[in-house]
Structure formats: structure tokens, C-alpha cells
Amino acid sequence: MTEDQPELLPGLVRQQVKASQARARETRARKAAAAAVASVDPVARVLVDVPLAHLDRPFDYAVPESMADAAQPGVRVKVRFAGQDVDGYLVARAASSDHTGQLASLRRVISPEPVLAPQVAALSAELAERYAGSRADVLRLAVPQRHATTEKDASWPEPGEWRHDAAAGEAAWTGHEPGAAYLRHLASGGSPRAVWAAAPATDWPLLVAHAVAATLASGRGALVCVPDGKDVARVDRALADVLGPERHVTLTAEAGPARRYRDFLAISRDARRVVVGTRGASFAPVHDLGLVVCWDDGDDLHAEPRAPYPHTRETLLLRAEREGAAALVGGFVRTVESEYLLRTGWAQELGPSREEVRRRVTVSIAGDPSIKDVHGRASRIPREVHTAVRDALAQGPVLVQTPRLGYVTSLACERCRTPARCGACQGPLALTGPTTPPACRWCGTVAEDWACPECGHRGLRAPVLGDARTAEELGRAFANTRVRTSSGDAVLATVPPGPQIVVATPGAEPVVEGGYAAVVLLDTWLLLSRIDLRAGEEALRRWAGAAALVARGGRVVAVGDPAHPALQALVRWDPAGFAARETADRVEAHLPPASRLATITGDPGAVDDAVTLLAAPAAAELLGPVDVGEGECRLVVRVPRAQGAQLSTALGELQRVRSSRKLDPVRIQVDPPTL
Template sequence: MSSENGGTGRVDGGVRGAPPEQLALIRETVRKADTPRARPRTWRGAALAGHLPVARVLVDKGVLHLDRYFDYAVPEELDADAQPGVRVRVRFGAGRHRVREGRREGGGLIDGFLIERLAESDYPGPLAALAQVVSPEPVLSEELLGLARAVADRYAGSLADVLQLAVPPRSARAERRPSPAPAPPPPAPEPGSWDRYEQGPAFLRSLAAGGAPRAVWNALPGPLWSEELARAVAATLASGRGALVVLPDGRAVARVDAALTGLLGEGRHAVLTADAGPEKRYAQWLAVRRGSVRAVIGTRAAMFAPVQDLGLVALWDDGDGSHGEQHAPQPHAREVLLLRAAQDRCGFLLGGWSCTVEAAQLVETGWAGPLVAGRDRVRAAAPLVRTVGDGDLARDEAARAARLPSLAWQAVREGLRRGPVLVQVPRRGYVPRMACAGCRTPARCRHCSGPMEAPGADDLRCGWCGRREESGWHCPECGGFRLRAQVVGARRTAEELGRAFPAVPVRTSGREHVLDTVPAAPALVVSTPGAEPVAEGGYAAALLLDGWAMLGRPDLRAGEDALRRWIGAAALVRPQAEGGTVVVVAEPTLRPVQALVRWDPVGHAVRELGERAELGFPPVSRMAAVSGPGEAVAGFLRAADLPGEAEVLGPVPLPVTPAGRPRRPGGPPPGDQWERALIRVPPGRGAALTAALKSAQAARTARAGDEPVWVRIDPPDIG
């Protein structure tokens, strides 16, 4: 046969006179059909594995268009070590599958995970061989791989990126160290302080009996929460299963670590935090993967800990921003643990002094049950909360002169007679968002309910969809027509307090230096939100200053977050029966302030959830943010095959990052002007939205030279 017919004798039959393009397509189809499935036998003269000679590998490339598996041949000398779950190194790049004159064309060594061994490959040509098995330790189990894939799909990310978060870097010395034999299950613990909650003892009994209860736990104020978490872990271990607890920071981890050690003894649990160092953390992680330890506590990286026979996943204070991962695809610990609870059919415990809207939704939908104390116990455990509004500040000479109202001065003086006093001061910052000048209700867009902002004197527009308010704005609550700027910031009061109380030591706790504990002696402790140290015996009083600094933040969660931070500080104060008093400087009529006075974070979250359902806000709806240069964002939205129910809000300009400031994830480089669009879909369409965005992003990353576009699912700062 002539070479024109491809040497097969099959091309001309029935297609003579066909266009050249069609003939080329037919030749390619015939070539693939005649090529047997790859079953390699030799590579560069070396024998390959006789059984299952093909390795399916996930390469460590976090780009979406390469988010798939690649096949490699298994050399005979690597046969024993090349088992599913091990780390390998492979050649990857241009010409990965092509062989010429006995050697590869191009491609460099890259890390990866061996997913499975196969008898043959779908790839029709010769396969490149595994270059190296980095370690025979199988670090990627089938369960962890399934969880990572679910997280990648949930957040429109790549599997390789999720595994970088899930599997810590290797330490050869830690792998050589043998893990201890697993300890026998401990006896079921007594309820202890769980007796304070209506369903607390029943929750522990269910865990100890091998059940999978799911609960949203509104913890009573005070220091007993860490012991209660430890008892939940001990009850799960008593059933012969494993437990995982994720906490917001190292200080919370240290408290639960001490409680577990006191309850179970040394060596019964692993601690996974970044502070431990790479080798120690990897050794602890290996002990968990090997089954030597079945209880894990840690910060957000521990959400992927490979606990065997998982019986309980627990999360403390899910509203804390540290639970959101900043590396792609930016998963939130709460959502990862929800996926684990569903995948492993295990118990679930979401706890905190406050209550997020997402937690309230879990209860409202019936997925989880409430785990709360009766109102009598709440009143007995909580401090007295008093308020100072803007009107009081305007009439208060002491407040104008010294930045503290008279009621606050009185609370400080009385508290210092009995112990330390906490002063919570928000950080600085300013935003051009608007609110009603009369009742302080945030101004919202009539089209999409986004926040209204005023970039110019006569320019009022939406921060989401960019629409300008052409007609006169009026407040839906009080009917007012006047607007005022909401200022996010605070005045530092440590110097004023030091001058006012010269004989009292003043301690500060904040970003640069965070205190863990303070003694019971009288002192003033000035702290930013989230950095409050624990006082021995509790604080005698607390001042929550500049409430508008948090309530006026340009964020959908401003009220919820302010209440969470206030309750987090107030929970460190002694009960009212012991003289504990909290003074909050904020408008008393506002919903978060009233929820603090009543100590009712659950009621506040339920009402917030109802309003968001009416307005189509998350978590009732699903939302994604697409940011980048204006033309790139517009092109991305045109190319994405969005669900028919999707609503695109914007794009609107993003604030320019000042020169010298670090770049935020998904934000513009310093000095660049980017835009952001929000995409909203109704309940039940979140998976379709993420699939469409992931597909569009994969197509974009496959084209070299396109400007960057960032996609984030469930953005925390939608305004």
C-alpha cells in the first residue's frame, strides 16, 4: 500500500473523493483503533513490573487544566514500593509520552502521588516510567483522596492544591521512627459539666455507644468549654472510634490539650499545629495515619487529619476568620468537617459561645439538633451587661474629655477593687459605606440589597452591582432621608487609662504580642478582638469600646461578627452573682447589642438567617466572586456556562492596594485596578455553579498569556 493511504489498506474504502480534512480525521481514528492499549514491558532495556505494570499518578501541578491522572510504566525495581498512596517522582512536561532513540524528549522531575496500579493504560503510545518512589510510606488513603476530591469540587479548585493542604511535607527521620502501639479504648467518661445542658448527657451517651449524633452547641460562658470538648472526645474513644477537633488558634489548642491530658493521660491524642515544627508535626500525623493515635486536636490544617474509623468531628468557634484557609482553593474548616461527617457517617459537633448563621441553618434544616442550656442556667453563668449609646456619650462630659463614658469609669473603678478589668478596643480603619443618620440602619441597594457607598460627595452607588441611586434614598426602618458615613476604627485608650489609674498596671494584647493568661491581681488589660487573654478566676469587669467600629463594617456579617467578638470577651468575665459586669459602648436599640444584653446569640442568628433568606444572601444562596482586570473578568463571564438561575452582580472596582502593602488572596497587586463580580445562585444550584466556574477557569489556564482571574467560592467579604 502507498504511504498516502496510511499503509493500512482501509482508508480509501467508501471515502474516495472526500475532503482532505475528513481523510485526515479518518486516518487518525483508524490509527487509534489499530493501536493496542499500552501494556509496557521494557523501558530503556530494563524490565517492567510483570503484574499491574501501569501506575496512575496525580502530579503536583495545581493548575485546573491538568487536574487529572496520568499513566506511567512501573519499572521492576520499583514494583514492591510503588503501591497506591505513596509519594513518587515522575518526568512531566513537553513530550512526556514520546520516546525517540531510546530516551525521552524534554520534561523535568516533579512530585506526585501514586493513585492506583493497573494492568493496562488507555493511552495508546509508549509510557514514560516512574523515576522514583520517594518513600514506601502510603500517605494518601482512599478515604483522604475522596475527601480531597470532594473539597476540590466544592471550591472549584484542583485536587493537587487540596492535597498540598491535606498531606504535610515529608520528614525521612520521622518516617523511620516507629509509632507506638495503639492504646485500648478508655472507659466512657462521666457527663461532668455537660449536665448543664438539656441534651448534654444524652449526646455523650450516644457517642460512647457508637452513635453519630449531630449537634450545634451554644456553650455557656466560662472556662469549662475545653473540658466539655475533652469529654466528647473521650466518649468517642470509648466506643473504639477516632475523634477530630479543630480549633481557631494555638491558645485554644493548648487549653483542650491540657484538658485531654488531664482526662485521658499522656499519649492518647495528637496535636497538629504549625508551631510544632515540620518534623514533629509529620511524626504526629504519621502516628494518626498508622492508627497509633485515634484522637486529634489542632488548628485548621488538622481538618484533613487521617483519623482511622472516625466517630466524631468537632469545630470550636466557626465564625473565627482563622478557620478559612488562605491558600487555594481556600476551603473553610466548617465545610470540610461537614463533608467528613457525611462521608464517614460520624458524629458532628459545632460549638462556640456565639452562633453563626451557618450554624443556625444546620438546626433550621434539621441536619443537626440544638445543644443548649436552659435560660436559668444562662442567666446564672453570664455577667451583667450594661449599654452606653451615642446619646449618652454626647451628654457625658467625661466621655468627651477622656473618650470613656462615666458608666465605664465607674465599672473600671469597681472592677479593679476585685480583680483585673478587660478593655476591648477594635483596630483602626476607614470605609466609605453609608447608613441612616437617624437609626443607623445600613443603606442597602434596592436592586440586589448590596451595601451603598459614597465614593464622591454626590455619588451614591451599590458596592455589589455598581448601580447608582438616581432617586432619593430613604430608610426602610424609620423612613429617614439623611445618610451618614460609617467609620470603622477605634481610639487607643491604653494611655488614657494609664494616666487615670497610675497605680494600676496596664497590659496590652494584640497582633504583635498576644497574652495567653493574666493573673488574678487588679490590672487593666487592653486587647484587640480575639486576642483577649484568660484571667485566673475570670475578669471582674469588661469594657467593649467603640461598638460602631465593628457594627459599621462594610460586611454582610458585621452584626454577627460584632456579637461574636463581644460575647467572646464577655464570656471571660465572672458571672453576675460574683459581681461580673460588662459595659458595651454601642446604640442599645441595635439587634446585636440587644442579643448581647439578653445573652441570646442563637435568637440573633435565627433572625439573621430569616432576613438573608428573604434577600437571597448566603448561606441560603450560594455565591462566588470573580476578580481580576476588568477585561479579563468580562471575558471570563462571557465564556462561563453559568446555570440559568445565576445572577451576576457587578462588576465593580476593587480598592487599589497601596504600594508596600501585602497583596490579599484574590486581590489586585499593589497599584493595579481590578474589578470584582459576584455570582449568586439559589439553593440547590451551588454544585452547578462551581462546576461551570471550574470548567471556565480550566479553559483559561490552558491558554498561555491570558490575564489572571481569581475565583473564590463563598467569599467571606462580599460587603
């Protein structure tokens, strides 16, 4: 002990006494504040932001008199929960509580801004139940993070004067029957529900904008959800043309937190009533919602990758049912889910006549037996395709869709066709450019001295070519023509009109004013070879999305097996017939949408525990479990569609039991987009 330590002890004791007295005063102040509760509705029901399934319910807190005005339903609050301060949403005020003890008080109101609308709060509860998740997870998707500066300073200019042009809307919908009647029903305040199969060469954003305008003319709001930002930009421009500027907002993740929160507040404060955005926009708190639109509902971007994995189409249809709004589910093809809506009578059909389709596009398959060109049918780009591209370049641009990104994405032995594999990790070999040696796509090892392990031959062939190699080949074939690529991180939204060849991967096709003179679909077998329940449906959707960009009277040429049902549906432009046949096959095989599926994925022991605890409906079938790699397995639970609600309830209870017992987690997906 040093000499100065005895002198320090009294000082330390005094500091400790002062700190203790300060804590005591703070405690008395809190108790006094808690005692002075609000005189009207002193109980706040708070949904705390805790992702534990067994805690997924509102908890009661006392409302201090000092917070009585600010603590209104929908605001963000801070509460004491499980020994720590957590965020939450105040969902209701009440006069009394079922809790018999003393209620803890709200810690503070984070913001007096009511960001959780009553209809969105009710929607979150229903979605959580349907997808066996928690409301806290749904609300993270529904309400953007707070941006205090934006909340304080947000203001919006008054929209200009606008008059609904009903005649222009009906003219735009000409060819899609009964489109005019659908618009008139919207304008009169009705809530028609339709599944819309758009004709090729259709400016679908313009038609959507006119449907929104008809809804707005009735004094109601509209909500439009599309797969990606490129589609948002197209609908944004169409709405600005039809409605005028400053009458709608866009909600996308790419906008940034400040812009996204500002646009969210514009909807929440009823400054704007028209929203267009990606899947997160499906929760937008539109006042007096009159129309929900889901474009291209088969796109996998509509499936939320975060728990509880809701799908945009189901979210919007649920909102339409709850809020009495009209619904429009559209696309160039029809999904089996949309077909089921028609079969059950929930929605009516909108689409073009056969004569209208014939006037707009001609689709053929290169290599058809009726075409006497044996050598052309044996090549990747047949002679018929070269002829179609050359003739179309005299009229305008040509779009070439190829399903693989890169240069040469896989290699095989030139002699025996054995796939070329890396000697270090057995990964596939590929070429990244015309002068680079083959290298492994997994570990990057260069294999300059590769030899086939089966026959010893050193020659390589390319069974699958990427968009870069395709562009190189077309550039050599049409030497005086500009060739562009659109894929990966270099996606072109638009290209200028004029003779050129645009090579794009599915979903990355740029739009050109006036449309393409011709569209070529290469390697159609590759999309059809996917081992997936939706392989044919997805292939037809991607082909139709590219083919629909053709100019009116243009030509589409697909290279593939002319006998395949998906290609036959493309040639006839018959997405309705293809969807009807797919639905019939699914019904016969007891697959969605005729049944309800759920997957349980996790460690084998955790999945076994889940099966033991699951109180599934009596008609439930357990398929699996099967190994899915990385030490996980997956079990599929299938029930008839009529028992889908019971399955969701059983899975939700399973999650709550496992959460309360702190068992190893499992991932549950109800109606997964693919298997």
C-alpha cells in the same frame, strides 16, 4: 588556531563518543526496566503535582518490577511529565489502562510511606470540585512536606492506661442540654450532629475534651479544629487532663516541618487517633474517624487564604458526611451557616437555658436612658464603666476590650471634625505615642505644622483611640492598679489572677484562671461600622468571645447604642435569636446561606473573557463587575442554593478551558467569607 588545538581534537572526540555510549546504555537500561513491569497490577494511576486545571486528573504509568512492592497507593512518586521530572501521588494500582500506546514508567518511588490516605484523596477531589479548584492545590494543604529523617526515625511512646469517666463528662456538660445525651450517643458508637452555643463562663476546651473522650471510648478517632495556636494550646491541655498524656497530637504550622511531619505520621500510622489543630488539621488522616469538632466557625482564620480557598467548617462537615462521623460545630455565638444546619434538620441544637445564662453573667450597656448620667453617656469611658471597674477590682482582674491597635490611630480637626490628612500623599495622620508629633500612617511624613484645610484650625482631636492610649488613660484613672496590654505581636495567652486591668484587642484576650470579675467592651460602634455583610454577626462574635471570659456571676458592660440589634442580642445573650433574624434577612435578600455566591477577580479583560466562557446555570445572576483597585475588577455570580453544585461545575470547567488555552488567569472564590 594555536599549535596544540589539533592535538586536542581527537581527545574531545573520544570524550563525546564515551558520553554518547553512556547515554545509549542508560537508555537501553531504562527500556529494559520498563519492559520488566510488575506481574500484578502493572498500571499506576498518578496524580501529578501540576496546578493546571486542565491536567487535574490521574495519569497512567507502568510499574517496573523493581518498584512493585514499594509503589503502593498513597506513596509519593517521581514521574516524567511534559519533558521534566515532577512529583506526584500514586492514588491506585490497576490491571490495565485505557491508554493504547506504551506507558512511561515510574521514575522512582520517593518514599514507601503511604501519606495520602484513600479518604483524604476522595475528600480532595470533592473539595476541588466544590471550590472550582485543582486537586493538586488541595493536596498541598492536606499533606505536609516530607522530612526524611523524621520518617525514618519516628516512634511514639505507648500511651498510658486510660478509663473513660462518663460521669465527669456529663457533669462538665451540665447546663448545656441535651449534652449528656449527646455524650452517651457518642460513647455507644453513634454519630450525632449538633450545633452548640456555649454559655458564658464556660471552659469550652474541657467540654470538647469530654466529647473526644466519649468518642475514643467507642473505639473511634476524633478531629478538633480551632482558629489559632492559642486555642490549640488550651484544648491540648484539656485533652491531656481528660485522656492523659501521649494520647493525642497537635497539628499547627508553628510547630516546624520536623515536628509537624512527625505528628502527621503518628496519625497516618494509627499510632494516635485524636488530633487538635488549626485549619490544616482538617485533612488529618484519622483512622476510623468518629467525631469532627469545629470551634468558633465564624472566625475568619478558618477560611484558607490559598487556592482553592476551602473553609474548615465545610471541610469537616463534608468529612463527617462521607465517613459517617459525628459533628459538633460550636462557639459562643451562632453563625448563619450553623443556623442553616439547624433549619434543614442536618444537626440538632445544644445550648444553655435562659436560667443558666442569667446565673452566669449580667450584661448591661453604659449610657442606657434609664441611667440618669448624661455626662457619662457623652464620654468614651462613662462614669458607669469607671464604677464597674472599681468595684470589680476588689474581687479580681478586669478585661477591657478595645477594637483598635496602637495609640491614636486617626486624627481630626478639633473644631470642624474634618479628618486630618497628610499633605504629601493624603494618607491618614496618627500618633504613635504621647510625645510624638502626628505622622502619616502611609508614607511616614511628619506633620508638625498641620493646619485644617477647611477652617485653618491647628488643634487636633482623636475620634478613635488604640489599645495603648486606652491603657494609658486607665492607668491614670486607677493609679495603684497594674495595667497590661495584649495585642499585635505581644499577645498574652494567660495572665495570673489578682486585681489588674487587661486591655486587649478582639481575639487577643488572655485567659485568667477563675475568669475576670468584669469585662468592659469599648467603642462598640467601631466594629459595627464595618462595611461588610457580616458586620453585625462578626461584632457580636467578638464581644461574646470577650464576655465569655467572665467569672460565673460576673458583669459585662458594653459602651454603645442600646438600640442596636447586635448589642440587644448581647444583653439578652441570645445568639440563636440574632442568627435566626440574620438568616431570615439573608433569605429575603437572596444572600448566603440561602444562595450560593462566587467571585471572579482579575484584569478587566480577563474577567470579560471569563464571563463569555462561563456556562452558568439558567437562574444565575451576574452582579458587576466592579473596580476593586490595583487594576483589577470583580464579578459576583449568584445562584439559588439548590443550583450551587451546578455553579461549581461550571466554574471548574471555566478554569479548565482557560488553563488549556493559556488565557490570563482569574481568581475564583466559591462562597467567599466576606464581600
